[in-house]
Amino acid sequence: MKKLKVAVLGATGVVGQQFIRMLESHPSFDVAALTASEKSAGKRYGERVRWVVSGDIPEFVADIPIVDIDASSLERRDIRVAFSALPTEIAQETESRYVEEGIAVFSNASAYRMKKNVPILIPEVNPEHLTLVDIQKERSPGFIVTNSNCTASGLALALKPLIPFNIAYVTITTYQALSGAGLPGIPSLEALGNIIPFIESEEEKVETETKKILGTMEEGGISNAGFEVNASCARVPVRDGHLESVVVEFENETEILDIEKAFIHFSGMPQQLKLPTAPQNPIIVRKEENRPQPQLDLMAGYPSRAAGMAVSVGRIRKKGNKISFFLLVHNTIRGAAGASILNAEFAYEKKYVR
Numbered sequence: 001m002k003k004l005k006v007a008v009l010g011a012t013g014v015v016g017q018q019f020i021r022m023l024e025s026h027p028s029f030d031v032a033a034l035t036a037s038e039k040s041a042g043k044r045y046g047e048r049v050r051w052v053v054s055g056d057i058p059e060f061v062a063d064i065p066i067v068d069i070d071a072s073s074l075e076r077r078d079i080r081v082a083f084s085a086l087p088t089e090i091a092q093e094t095e096s097r098y099v100e101e102g103i104a105v106f107s108n109a110s111a112y113r114m115k116k117n118v119p120i121l122i123p124e125v126n127p128e129h130l131t132l133v134d135i136q137k138e139r140s141p142g143f144i145v146t147n148s149n150c151t152a153s154g155l156a157l158a159l160k161p162l163i164p165f166n167i168a169y170v171t172i173t174t175y176q177a178l179s180g181a182g183l184p185g186i187p188s189l190e191a192l193g194n195i196i197p198f199i200e201s202e203e204e205k206v207e208t209e210t211k212k213i214l215g216t217m218e219e220g221g222i223s224n225a226g227f228e229v230n231a232s233c234a235r236v237p238v239r240d241g242h243l244e245s246v247v248v249e250f251e252n253e254t255e256i257l258d259i260e261k262a263f264i265h266f267s268g269m270p271q272q273l274k275l276p277t278a279p280q281n282p283i284i285v286r287k288e289e290n291r292p293q294p295q296l297d298l299m300a301g302y303p304s305r306a307a308g309m310a311v312s313v314g315r316i317r318k319k320g321n322k323i324s325f326f327l328l329v330h331n332t333i334r335g336a337a338g339a340s341i342l343n344a345e346f347a348y349e350k351k352y353v354r
């Protein structure tokens with residue numbers, strides 16, 4: 001397959017940087033354009049970016065100028081795919097302009113996630129939702145595929161193998177990393193040695209997006225999953241990685257061993273298709289009594305291109321019809337840039353982008 005030229009929108013932010021890191025030497029995508037706000041436009045990427053993700057700024061990108069390009073100039077540059085790491089309020093207008101110009105937008109922003117014909121895609125969980133793009137293409141030359149809120153991405157992955165056990169109710173409490181707030185982020189005086197029990201709109205996003213992701217495709221669109229999700233979200237002084245305490249109530253009693261097996265054996269289309277960013281095992285079960293931990297389990301996922309793409313679960317417990325566990329998801333990889341890249345790899349494989 002030929003390599004596709006791609007743009008990264010919002011390339012200087014936390015998620016934008018993770019895109020750059022993960023797209024280095026990618027087998028299918030070549031970074032050909034970078035955008036950011038007006039204050040960054042015209043500067044070389046290496047000069048402008050305040051690099052906060054692991055490793056050094058990849059050499060291939062250091063001299064690329066940051067441009068304030070409009071959608072039509074992307075087309076002239078033969079770029080048909082854009083990875084968006086734009087703030088939601090900017091994404092709203094920008095992404096729809098790109099779609100009008102025939103660009104396939106893979107977005108991290110929440111602006112279009114809950115729109116009827118826009119999928120919140122996790123190819124291991126709801127690959128069939130990609131067909132919503134066919135409906136979008138009846139009206140516009142391009143399309144938008146979103147990935148979910150970072151917390152919801154880990155939760156939906158862990159809940160998918162539990163669907164056959166008949167979920168009645170999900171309660172989730174989170175311990176979310178500082179990088180989830182982007183740059184410049186939360187002031188250090190508020191973050192250090194502290195826990196903030198509020199993240200704007202986060203609980204609503206987790207509750208609604210999870211039900212859409214796990215919904216079933218029907219004639220008129222997606223029919224949401226039938227169980228309720230109740231979320232309580234807090235920001236903790238951890239750099240990367242959202243830890244989530246999950247309690248799943250089932251219609252009937254289930255056994256820990258069956259739940260554990262369902263996690264361990266879970267795999268989906270990305271694994272079958274051997275997509276470059278797909279982790280061999282999307283869910284890794286930790287048996288130790290004190291795992292998963294952000295410091296130890298953040299980069300779970302094999303091979304190296306999929307590091308950070310696996311969700312780690314542990315401390316599986318049972319009380320009556322309820323199963324409790326902790327899960328850890330890398331918020332800027334499986335919860336953001338890596339998720340978008342996997343979505344684009346899947347769409348490329350399915351010939352939605354060419």
Ligand SMILES: NC(=O)c1ccc[n+]([C@@H]2O[C@H](COP(=O)([O-])OP(=O)(O)OC[C@H]3O[C@@H](n4cnc5c(N)ncnc54)[C@H](OP(=O)(O)O)[C@@H]3O)[C@@H](O)[C@H]2O)c1
Nearest residue numbers: 010011012013014015036037040085088108109180182183
């Ligand atoms: N961080 C996470 O864990 C996470 C997870 C899932 C989803 N998301 C979503 O992903 C998106 C990016 O998040 P982030 O954490 O990377 O944010 P961020 O660090 O604040 O980065 C925002 C990016 O957008 C650019 N930008 C700001 N205003 C702009 C404008 N008016 N026009 C064009 N570009 C503009 C910034 O450029 P300058 O450097 O020039 O200002 C920067 O490149 C958000 O929608 C967020 O909700 C984030």
